[in-house]
Amino acid sequence: MNDAIKQLIELQQIDHQRGDIASRIKGLEAQKEQLRHRAKQERSIVDKLQKHLKELQHTSRMMNLEVDKLDDQIRDYQDQLDTGIISFKEMEALRTKISNQRTRISEMEDEALHLMDEIEETTVRHAQEVEKLAVREADLDSEIAKIDDHIAQLQREQSEWEAKRERLVAALPRHVVQQYDHLHAKFDDPVVPIENGTCSGCKLTVSGTTVERARDGMEIVTCENCSRILYAR
Ligand SMILES: [Zn+2]
Known part of the structure; x- marks a missing residue:
């Protein structure tokens, strides 16, 4: 067999190896991308839970402020009742206001209690999720590191094939390589x-x-x- 043909067959074998390694690297990169995506998704679930918790805490604070405000108003109305020189009709109106405010406060205190329960539950759940996430992220990181090692190894193999290819190409006539x-x-x-x-x-x-x-x-x-x-x- 013609020497050039032998070398061309070898060149083709090298190119098959190179193609195979390149597609394996591509597959590993895709796998890595998937793992990164999964890590991001899992983190975003925990982030959402934390955001929810902050909203609950904010609502709770606002509710307490509202109760304080209603309390202040009741004290103010009571002062007017105790010290003010006002008509009977005005006194009746103030008493109705005070009674309404008290009802509202009592309702809000119930809501606030429910909210405190929810905050407590959510805090516990969030802490559990943060812990789970840390473990999952460590797992994903080590999986990614393994894939990186594998890619690096394939890249080293690839450069060996590249070097072989260069040597072979240098030994062949230029026009034959171009034809190939x-x-x-x-x-x-x-x-x-x-x-x-x-x-x-x-x-x-x-x-x-x-x-x-x-x-x-x-x-x-x-x-x-x-x-x-x-x-x-
Ligand atoms: Zn043919």
Whole structure:
């Protein structure tokens, strides 16, 4: 077999390895991206819970302020009742106001108690979720680190193949490499054997002359149909 053909077959094998490694790296990158996405989602659930807790605490504070305000108003109305010189009608109106405010305060105090319970529950749940998240994040981080190691190892292998390829390319005539690269841009298998008189790339019959020339191994022979480089087994 022609030396150049042997080298081209080797070049094709190297390119298959390179393609395989590249697609494995791509798969690992995608896996990493998925893990990162999952970590982000899990964190956002905990963040939402924390936001909810802060809102509850804020509502609770506002409610206490409102109760204080109502208390102050009642004291004010009471002062007016005790010391003010006001008409009977005005006194009745103040008493109704005081009674309404007291009812409102009592309602709000009930609400405030419920709210305190909810805050307590949410605080406990949030703390549990934060703890769980820390464990999950540590797991995800170590999974990502493992993938990174794997990628780094594949990249080292890849540079070894690149170096082999460069050495091989340097040994081949420039126009042969160009012909190969041109075909490789179209086909995964630019160099194929002739099998039973057909090109094993495109599966079409090649001429008897082509078969003979390939068998002679004096030159680089190509398929009349697909232009792949042919060799006889
Ligand atoms: Zn062909």
